[in-house]
Amino acid sequence: xxxxxxxxxxxxxxxxxxxxWARKFSIFQYPFVTACCGMEYMATNCSHYDQDxxxxxxxxxxxxxxxxxxxxxxxxxxxxxxLKTVHDQMCEPKWVVAxxxxxxxxxxxxxxxxxxxxxxxxxxxxxxxxxxPRPENVLDGxxxxxxxIQKGEQSRILYDPRTRIGRPAxxxxxxxxxxxxxxxxxxx
Amino acid sequence: xxxxxxxxxxxxxxxxxxxxxxxxxTAVIRPESLLAVAKFLKETPxxxxxxxxxVTAVDYLFFAGGRIQKExxxxxxxxxxxxxxxxxxxxxVPVDEKxxxxxxxxxxxxxxxxxxxxxxxxxxxxFKGHPNLKRILMYEEFVGHALRKxxxxxxxxxxxxxxx
Numbered sequence: 001x002x003x004x005x006x007x008x009x010x011x012x013x014x015x016x017x018x019x020x021w022a023r024k025f026s027i028f029q030y031p032f033v034t035a036c037c038g039m040e041y042m043a044t045n046c047s048h049y050d051q052d053x054x055x056x057x058x059x060x061x062x063x064x065x066x067x068x069x070x071x072x073x074x075x076x077x078x079x080x081x082x083l084k085t086v087h088d089q090m091c092e093p094k095w096v097v098a099x100x101x102x103x104x105x106x107x108x109x110x111x112x113x114x115x116x117x118x119x120x121x122x123x124x125x126x127x128x129x130x131x132x133p134r135p136e137n138v139l140d141g142x143x144x145x146x147x148x149i150q151k152g153e154q155s156r157i158l159y160d161p162r163t164r165i166g167r168p169a170x171x172x173x174x175x176x177x178x179x180x181x182x183x184x185x186x187x188x
Numbered sequence: 189x190x191x192x193x194x195x196x197x198x199x200x201x202x203x204x205x206x207x208x209x210x211x212x213x214t215a216v217i218r219p220e221s222l223l224a225v226a227k228f229l230k231e232t233p234x235x236x237x238x239x240x241x242x243v244t245a246v247d248y249l250f251f252a253g254g255r256i257q258k259e260x261x262x263x264x265x266x267x268x269x270x271x272x273x274x275x276x277x278x279x280x281v282p283v284d285e286k287x288x289x290x291x292x293x294x295x296x297x298x299x300x301x302x303x304x305x306x307x308x309x310x311x312x313x314x315f316k317g318h319p320n321l322k323r324i325l326m327y328e329e330f331v332g333h334a335l336r337k338x339x340x341x342x343x344x345x346x347x348x349x350x351x352x
């Protein structure tokens with residue numbers, strides 16, 4: 001059961017619809033920008049693509065005032081506790097967007113320093129893979145997020161690498177250092 | 189006279205090996221004379237190496253797939269540049285695994301501070317006389333030195349989240 005759903009009847013449902021409608025067109029985002037994806041994020045925010053058309057044009061640089069956490073760029077293990085703190089500081093209801101393949105799965109990093117997907121530490125609602133994703137791709141993700149907000153849905157689960165539960169199937173297979181070593185050994 | 193020739197002339201006994209290829213000059217020197225050579229490079233007017241461009245290290249364990257065995261496991265690499273004379277030199281210092289300690293160049297070039305902290309963080313080479321030798325890239329809880337060739341490629345030490 002989502003945070004907006006209610007066992008009562010018609011009026012509540014309509015109220016939730018109206019609330020979802022209002023929320024989805026006034027997304028206050030917190031950009032957690034750490035790497036090169038930030039350039040594409042800025043391009044999406046600027047006039048040519050213009051996120052403001054979807055009501056998401058106003059970044060707040062305080063987690064307390066924002067609804068959507070945009071994690072843009074590679075997250076290292078050193079950074080992970082900070083990201084978790086920022087997510088914890090945000091008020092409910094809150095959503096998380098993983099922007100770029102590094103935040104989705106770790107991307108082509110499988111090493112001592114990189115978090116293999118932020119969904120292992122905070123729940124992620126929308127994954128926008130790409131290295132970096134095109135602005136059209138980002139807007140597509142944003143519209144999917146709006147649909148989710150309209151329905152009042154929120155992701156609550158973390159990805160567990162052992163059971164492989166909590167991450168879309170499309171993002172399950174990716175780069176791994178074991179696979180890379182096998183590839184090198186098979187070539188040489 | 190090139191900078192390398194000047195160094196060779198001044199420190200004949202300290203030099204293990206030299207190399208020169210199309211103006212890229214390298215001298216491999218003994219660790220105990222590093223400070224003296226560095227001081228000479230910086231303070232001689234005709235050399236005037238006022239810019240320490242890079243400090244890094246190499247781990248020769250399993251070098252060339254283990255086919256080449258080096259006498260020393262590590263090697264420090266210093267790149268110097270003179271803004272005035274527009275010339276460069278590379279100094280290498282072999283470091284023994286049993287005595288992982290090199291003199292710091294912090295007293296001559298302040299920029300050596302963070303470079304040496306990075307080398308300590310990644311390779312575990314200590315710097316004698318460094319004022320603040322602690323990790324710069326990794327977190328304090330990290331165990332081991334990540335760029336050493338015997339650091340397990342699969343080893344993960346996350347602060348939060350699933351372990352391995």
